[in-house]
Amino acid sequence: MTAVLEIAPFAILADLAYWQVTSIRAIAGLAAVLLVAGTLVYVHLFKLVSFMQSRLGPMEAGPYGSLQLLAETGKFLQKEDIIPRRADRFVFCTAPFVVLVSTFLLVVVLPAGPDAWFISNDLGIYLAMAVSSVSVIGILMAGWGSASKYSLIGGLRATGQLIAYELPLLLAVVGVVIQAETMNLQSIVLTQAEGEIFGWSGIGNPFILTQFLGFAIFMIALQAELTQTPFDMPVAESELVTGYMTEYSGLRFLLFFIGEFATAGVFSAIAAVLFLGGWYIPGLDAGSELFNVIGPLVLVGKVVLLSLLIFWFRFTFPRFREDQLQKLAWKYLIPLSLANIFVTAVLKVLW
Amino acid sequence: MSDLLVAQNVFFGLIAVVMLVSAVRCVTTRNVVHAALWLVLVFAGSAALFILLGSEFVAVTQVLVYIGAIIVLFLFGVMLTRASMGDDASVASEKRAMAALVAVLLAAVMGLALFDSFSDTRLVIDEPQRFGVVSDAIFSQYIVAFEAVSVLLLAALIGAIVIARKD
Amino acid sequence: MSEFLRTYLTVGIFGLLGAGFVGALLGVSRILRPSRPTLDKTENYESGVDPVGNMWSQANIRYYVFALLFVLFDVEAVFIFPWAARLETYGLFGLVEMSIFIFILLLGLFYAWRKGMLRWI
Numbered sequence: 001m002t003a004v005l006e007i008a009p010f011a012i013l014a015d016l017a018y019w020q021v022t023s024i025r026a027i028a029g030l031a032a033v034l035l036v037a038g039t040l041v042y043v044h045l046f047k048l049v050s051f052m053q054s055r056l057g058p059m060e061a062g063p064y065g066s067l068q069l070l071a072e073t074g075k076f077l078q079k080e081d082i083i084p085r086r087a088d089r090f091v092f093c094t095a096p097f098v099v100l101v102s103t104f105l106l107v108v109v110l111p112a113g114p115d116a117w118f119i120s121n122d123l124g125i126y127l128a129m130a131v132s133s134v135s136v137i138g139i140l141m142a143g144w145g146s147a148s149k150y151s152l153i154g155g156l157r158a159t160g161q162l163i164a165y166e167l168p169l170l171l172a173v174v175g176v177v178i179q180a181e182t183m184n185l186q187s188i189v190l191t192q193a194e195g196e197i198f199g200w201s202g203i204g205n206p207f208i209l210t211q212f213l214g215f216a217i218f219m220i221a222l223q224a225e226l227t228q229t230p231f232d233m234p235v236a237e238s239e240l241v242t243g244y245m246t247e248y249s250g251l252r253f254l255l256f257f258i259g260e261f262a263t264a265g266v267f268s269a270i271a272a273v274l275f276l277g278g279w280y281i282p283g284l285d286a287g288s289e290l291f292n293v294i295g296p297l298v299l300v301g302k303v304v305l306l307s308l309l310i311f312w313f314r315f316t317f318p319r320f321r322e323d324q325l326q327k328l329a330w331k332y333l334i335p336l337s338l339a340n341i342f343v344t345a346v347l348k349v350l351w
Numbered sequence: 352m353s354d355l356l357v358a359q360n361v362f363f364g365l366i367a368v369v370m371l372v373s374a375v376r377c378v379t380t381r382n383v384v385h386a387a388l389w390l391v392l393v394f395a396g397s398a399a400l401f402i403l404l405g406s407e408f409v410a411v412t413q414v415l416v417y418i419g420a421i422i423v424l425f426l427f428g429v430m431l432t433r434a435s436m437g438d439d440a441s442v443a444s445e446k447r448a449m450a451a452l453v454a455v456l457l458a459a460v461m462g463l464a465l466f467d468s469f470s471d472t473r474l475v476i477d478e479p480q481r482f483g484v485v486s487d488a489i490f491s492q493y494i495v496a497f498e499a500v501s502v503l504l505l506a507a508l509i510g511a512i513v514i515a516r517k518d
Numbered sequence: 519m520s521e522f523l524r525t526y527l528t529v530g531i532f533g534l535l536g537a538g539f540v541g542a543l544l545g546v547s548r549i550l551r552p553s554r555p556t557l558d559k560t561e562n563y564e565s566g567v568d569p570v571g572n573m574w575s576q577a578n579i580r581y582y583v584f585a586l587l588f589v590l591f592d593v594e595a596v597f598i599f600p601w602a603a604r605l606e607t608y609g610l611f612g613l614v615e616m617s618i619f620i621f622i623l624l625l626g627l628f629y630a631w632r633k634g635m636l637r638w639i
Binding site: 358359402403405407408412415416420421423424427428430431482483489494500504505507508509511512515516 | 526625
Binding site for chain 3: 018022025026029030076077078079080081082083084085086087096097100101102103104105107108118119120121125126127129146147148149150156159160163164166167170171174177178181182183246247250251252255323326327330331334335338341342345346348349
């Protein structure tokens, strides 16, 4: 069930020079990060939570409050930028850059159609995991550079949490890699599209079916990586104000906020690619040119679906305690994901 | 070919300058946290150099393990002992001359060893090295070393736990 | 080779794009926002009272042990990813080798567990 990897440049893009293709990709990447993050904030954070709490949410700015986010951005742009005088200015100001750059590097591996991709790389998911781990340093920089007790404790907690849950996140992916025999995300999509379940190829073989445990571990670990409730101890507002973001005001605070939601979007997209078949929907031929157009939309649809899960958890569960957090990662998720890898590998080798 | 070579050399120059400056700042700064952060740039630079050499697996591993894990370990270690803001006068110790001497000697020995064994070797990189090549080497030629790594890591962890538990 | 380097040039460009986006936003904001720092404004937040003592508080030793455990399993992940992608080639031999490797690392995890290092408090 190895996918035949035949990646040709997009028919229209084939004639363009590298810098032209890259400019198009850069614009697409910017849109992929910002539009998706904006959509998630509006659909989930503004509207979904409002309906869950029996209120309407923003209604004034634009139809059904859909322009609220622009209004918020305008507000944040005008806010005074206060840097604490004891803070380490350079470290304090660089931290948002590190976090956002890590997110932008993450989007680069995503395929959105048979020819619509940013880079086609053999290391795909491994590269994504590597660059996502850089954001930890940004958060530690923010926590330490603020020179505030809340920030430092929040930053340390956040880092401890991020590294503890990065392992289940990494290891949950391995099952998919074993099944697909590749780390290239495009090939993983094609493997799922061309796969079959006991000889029936009606819907391909989305790995959520065979790797359900991996999917569950991935989503739980993702929840913690994004520091969303129930894993929001680093920003626990009742104890630590907003953790490592306490001293950040105005736009710099918004930047962390954008980073959080953009990362949620990109990681949901990675989960969609790994477990839900990415840009592919059953019924069409995976090689069809049509997917270059509808592929991105399908992917965004799956992203909204998966992030719905994330935000549903966020608004449903109360916060864990710090000790329960570490216990869950080290005593349950990591052994479970290793067991998952072992079983998958045994089946792969013996079958 | 030549265009590519020029581009590679330009990028090598840029990366080398960044690495050199960061490395010097790393050892001359009086703030331990800053030193660790400068080290991030050095690691990033060496990852970029690996990319220029066509070995992407090593480059990505450099980012994942060194920037993503080792630096965090360093920073935790620093926060554990001494991570106050501003300059720390006690960092600049009086043993500087000795340290410089050791550094020069080490660089000389390592440089000489490298020069001695590889000075007449020409590295031709036409093709990037796929991760499969590295992986196949690990799981055939270096299988013993691979298993030994696990024991080494285990020993490091047990050592850390023994030190951490004062009771 | 040039195709390969271009792939990573794209990665680098995306990194610059991220930095450029942040820089552009901060630049626009610099034009729009007021800047009137006062002594009280630039004070650290400490629940509204004047901050007490040093800004730095010592981290718990547990963080260090967690970070070391993380390095341990991160290195494992480095080996396990290429192994997983090429498992078909290595077959049973690869499976056994990796099982030994993971088993030894799990010993470390269980040691930390038994010694109570995974317990917070």
